[in-house]
Amino acid sequence: MTKTRLSLYDTTLRDGQQTQGVQFSTEEKHAIAQTLDMLGVDYIEGGWPGANPTDSAFFDAAPKTRATMTAFGMTKRAGRSAENDDVLAAVMNANTPAVCLVGKTNIFHVTEALGISPEENLENIRASVAHIVAKGREALFDAEHFFDGYALDPGYATACLDAAREAGARWLVLCDTNGGTLPARIAEVVDTLIAGTADTKAFPGSHLGIHTHNDTEQAVAGSLAAVEAGACQIQGTLNGLGERCGNANLIALIPTLLLKDPYASRFETGVSEAALEGLTRASRQLDEILNRVPQKQAAYVGASAFAHKAGLHASAIVKNPATYEHIDPAQVGNARIIPMSNQAGQSNLRRRLAEAGVEVEKDNPALLRILQVVKDREDRGYTYDMAQASFELLARDELGLRGQFFEVERYRVISERRRNARGQVVVESEAVVTVQLQDGSKRTGYYKNEHATDLHDDGPVNALWQALRADLGPLQAAIDGIRLTDFKVRITNGGTEAVTRVIIDFEDDTGRTWSTVGVSPNIVDASFEALLDAINWRLQRNGSLP
Structure with missing residues (x-):
């Protein structure tokens, strides 16, 4: 015809x-x-x-x-x-x-x-x-x-x-x-x-x-x-x-x-079929030009368009993706995601680990430990649906496969609101982060906010991010090119015991994207946890020597 x-x-x-x-x-x-x-x-x-x-x-x-x-x-x-x-x-x-x-x-x-x-x-x-x-x-x-x-x-x-x-x-x-x-x-x-x-x-x-x-x-x-x-x-x-x-x-x-x-x-x-594979890239390029966060639920090209959360779905996807996918995501340049949450089962978990390059046998006792840790942490306010990088680090901890690149000894953030010499209201933030590398040496990063950068904000979180990545010695080259693309805050329960959850999206100069999560009663500390995970995940994925 x-x-x-x-x-x-x-x-x-x-x-x-x-x-x-x-x-x-x-x-x-x-x-x-x-x-x-x-x-x-x-x-x-x-x-x-x-x-x-x-x-x-x-x-x-x-x-x-x-x-x-x-x-x-x-x-x-x-x-x-x-x-x-x-x-x-x-x-x-x-x-x-x-x-x-x-x-x-x-x-x-x-x-x-x-x-x-x-x-x-x-x-x-x-x-x-x-x-x-x-x-x-x-x-x-x-x-x-x-x-x-x-x-x-x-x-x-x-x-x-x-x-x-x-x-x-x-x-x-x-x-x-x-x-x-x-x-x-x-x-x-x-x-x-x-x-x-x-x-x-x-x-x-x-x-x-x-x-x-x-x-x-x-x-x-x-x-x-x-x-x-x-x-x-x-x-x-x-x-x-x-x-x-x-x-x-x-x-x-x-x-x-x-x-x-x-x-x-x-x-x-x-x-053409070949051009169709560039559809996701075209959609996200436009969002990048407009400085917009891509809509995760967008048909065909969204980050969640081929995400399979329920354990039943993930188990079937492992056997045959057509069970819960109307097309192959690669046809439109997208990718399948098996997120982790307290609804996940072992098949979901093993598939997600395999996508991270970690093969785990069915009878490995660490699988049950990982699932329990995920569920316990989600009860405390964490979510791993949209924070795949933090989940991967958690799983590697339980499997004994996580590299230890550096340890944060301390950080300090100071914010000040004042008037300058011209009578203008100025809000400044400065941060200091001290880390100890695996060779025992210590490095201190310092940053004082004076203008908007990655977070389009002159606040304490941006100051922390700049200070954290300011000096990691021999690891520095492995983290260059990372930038923050979105910052989301949610209060998971109110009152005097309020807990803050922060999810941060990142992208590097190769176009690779990842997300991390941090939880704390203190919004700055929750943010720092997510920032720390982002750098550790990048070092882990780049194969940097611990």
């Missing part, structure tokens, strides 16, 4: 940038565009030329991509020609091979928001698209508020599509701009458009696209419904970025289209 080719249109750099708190630099937009191109999308919407300096600078030196670089704008304003509309001119001056114009298709918006007649709006669409085509560019028409407009006046909404089609638009993109249209309704409307009615000619699915928003948490489902009904282009963003609740998430859509039937057997895209 011949597969239908679907077109993937990414709007991360434009619609994604409308996310609250997101503002890409020109350099970041270039990096994201290169990643999108390697992934295999067909169109990259670079932004709205003239709308802001960053977008204009991006198009002034747009990266060379296999994907079709696309500029975004709006149809001309009423009362002037397409040739003399300055906003449309800025879009055309970006010199991209494709141009996507948004235009009103909801008669309510035409008369209320634009304040023009329905006929004037149709002429704006027709003239703008014709102008693009006459200049030799590929034209896409984003039919704004299409599904709401179709519900209000299907004849007028369809007439807007027809105006763009007659003017030469290659793609007619149906936009669920408010994000409130349910998948079944999207499929019904697309099916009607393709079939045609007594009043309108049919619109070929090969010219229809879908652009959904996630206000009902169904943007991906709505996009798939449109594709099933015959639409052949999907617009979306990496990680579902977008205004309000976001856009359709290409990170979830792409593997679904490639790996899940009925889509995999009916459709094909420009994303």
